[in-house]
Amino acid sequence: MDKATTTPTPPGPRTSIDKHKIRFLLLEGIHPSAVAVLRAAGYSQIESLPGALPDDQLKARIADAHFVGIRSRTQLTAEVLSHAQRLAAVGCFCIGTNQVDLSAARERGIAVFNAPFSNTRSVAELVLAEAILLMRGIPEKNAVAHRGGWLKSASNSFEIRGKTLGIVGYGAIGTQLSVLAEALGMQVVFFDVATKLPLGNARALTSLDELMATADVVSLHVPETPATQWMIGAAQLARMKPSAVLINASRGTVVQVDALASALRNQALLGAAIDVFPEEPHSNKDTFESPLRGLDNVILTPHIGGSTLEAQENIGIEVAEKLVKYSDNGTTTSAVNFPEVALPAHAGKHRLLHIHRNVPGVLSSINRIFSDHQINIAAQYLQTREDVGYVVMDIDAAHSELALAELARVPGTLRSRVLF
Ligand SMILES: NC(=O)C1=CN([C@@H]2O[C@H](COP(=O)(O)OP(=O)(O)OC[C@H]3O[C@@H](n4cnc5c(N)ncnc54)[C@H](O)[C@@H]3O)[C@@H](O)[C@H]2O)C=CC1
Numbered sequence: 410m411d412k413a414t415t416t417p418t419p420p421g422p423r424t425s426i427d428k429h430k431i432r433f434l435l436l437e438g439i440h441p442s443a444v445a446v447l448r449a450a451g452y453s454q455i456e457s458l459p460g461a462l463p464d465d466q467l468k469a470r471i472a473d474a475h476f477v478g479i480r481s482r483t484q485l486t487a488e489v490l491s492h493a494q495r496l497a498a499v500g501c502f503c504i505g506t507n508q509v510d511l512s513a514a515r516e517r518g519i520a521v522f523n524a525p526f527s528n529t530r531s532v533a534e535l536v537l538a539e540a541i542l543l544m545r546g547i548p549e550k551n552a553v554a555h556r557g558g559w560l561k562s563a564s565n566s567f568e569i570r571g572k573t574l575g576i577v578g579y580g581a582i583g584t585q586l587s588v589l590a591e592a593l594g595m596q597v598v599f600f601d602v603a604t605k606l607p608l609g610n611a612r613a614l615t616s617l618d619e620l621m622a623t624a625d626v627v628s629l630h631v632p633e634t635p636a637t638q639w640m641i642g643a644a645q646l647a648r649m650k651p652s653a654v655l656i657n658a659s660r661g662t663v664v665q666v667d668a669l670a671s672a673l674r675n676q677a678l679l680g681a682a683i684d685v686f687p688e689e690p691h692s693n694k695d696t697f698e699s700p701l702r703g704l705d706n707v708i709l710t711p712h713i714g715g716s717t718l719e720a721q722e723n724i725g726i727e728v729a730e731k732l733v734k735y736s737d738n739g740t741t742t743s744a745v746n747f748p749e750v751a752l753p754a755h756a757g758k759h760r761l762l763h764i765h766r767n768v769p770g771v772l773s774s775i776n777r778i779f780s781d782h783q784i785n786i787a788a789q790y791l792q793t794r795e796d797v798g799y800v801v802m803d804i805d806a807a808h809s810e811l812a813l814a815e816l817a818r819v820p821g822t823l824r825s826r827v828l829f
């Protein structure tokens with residue numbers, strides 16, 4: 410049986426708990442495939458809630474969770490994480506991890522995982538569909554028809570074949586979109602801060618300004634970072650052709666929505682499709698407020714770019730498997746904020762996991778414990794990342810209790826566990 414022992418910060422109390430006492434808190438309607446993976450791995454304390462929790466409830470509920478699963482809505486700030494004394498890892502059941510204070514988590518020895526690929530196809534498909542609908546003026550024609558009108562006209566209606574798609578952020582989603590768009594006969598240009606291999610006949614442009622001025626369809630696929638915050642404002646919109654459209658399925662903070670609303674009202678743009686907003690409702694019961702409401706040439710969607718059953722099911726499996734691996738075996742492969750270690754099985758041995766501040770002296774203190782007590786280390790793995798070190802040692806069962814107690818006392822210890 411696997412057991413885990415977690416010490417919050419030394420000299421905090423050591424709690425030895427078995428698998429059935431490890432608590433998983435899943436929020437925001439994570440797909441049941443995640444629960445199935447956790448159950449199959451022998452975990453039974455799993456609470457899955459349909460929505461995000463208000464801050465005060467989140468702080469209360471996270472306090473006794475060992476693992477928490479969230480999507481894009483839940484904000485795990487440093488303040489919220491300070492209530493998470495037992496938390497070993499966070500699973501973001503999505504791509505974006507901007508909702509988690511990654512360095513605060515790392516400093517507390519909390520690993521953060523995500524699903525970097527599972528919903529990329531869903532976003533790319535939606536964007537492509539929106540590009541076609543916008544270039545045909547469908548949002549407006551649809552709205553008018555619902556009001557009893559009839560807008561049969563070819564004016565401002567275009568095929569996307571032969572038009573230029575400008576992709577801002579040529580990563581996992583941007584590249585998929587690039588390939589799909591070329592298959593429909595579009596020409597693709599992109600702008601990325603990193604050097605990226607252009608797929609097919611796509612062309613890299615050297616500036617955002619050039620992309621905004623060139624493209625008939627501009628689609629944003631950058632992460633939320635200080636550099637992407639409000640990167641599309643009045644000046645960038647003014648560069649677009651009046652016959653062009655803007656699609657944002659990245660993060661709400663990338664576009665200045667007031668500037669966009671006024672560009673759309675002034676017909677400086679043909680239309681827009683927006684899936685993400687600076688302020689999004691907490692749940693389906695809350696009201697959605699936006700200056701873009703009421704504009705017929707805008708497709709508004711409630712942050713559902715990645716919300717397909719296929720994507721959600723895959724994400725549930727992928728992230729739950731990462732949490733299980735970390736809990737059962739200590740593997741941190743693909744953690745977004747943490748030293749990455751891929752570990753083999755440890756049959757017949759107890760495995761000690763020690764997460765510490767990456768400061769001089771910690772490793773020698775650890776090694777001294779083993780030499781002072783003459784404990785043989787069968788295997789040792791070490792990885793550091795920024796200010797945190799992660800060392801894993803496989804030892805004989807007879808010594809693990811003693812070694813764990815000693816490890817927890819090493820100055821600089823953030824967390825320690827034993828698996829067996
Ligand atoms: N609407 C939705 O439901 C979904 C939204 N997303 C959002 O889409 C974003 C992108 O996803 P992926 O393509 O998987 O991420 P990715 O990390 O694979 O690609 C992002 C690309 O943006 C580039 N980039 C970063 N900063 C930039 C800047 N200032 N200017 C230009 N390029 C920049 C990066 O170099 C990278 O190539 C996610 O971070 C997430 O916020 C992701 C999935 C679903």
Ligand SMILES: O=C(O)C(=O)COP(=O)(O)O
Nearest residue numbers: 480481482503504505715
């Ligand atoms: O994957 C992402 O980054 C998304 O934005 C999708 O978020 P969601 O899981 O739908 O809240």
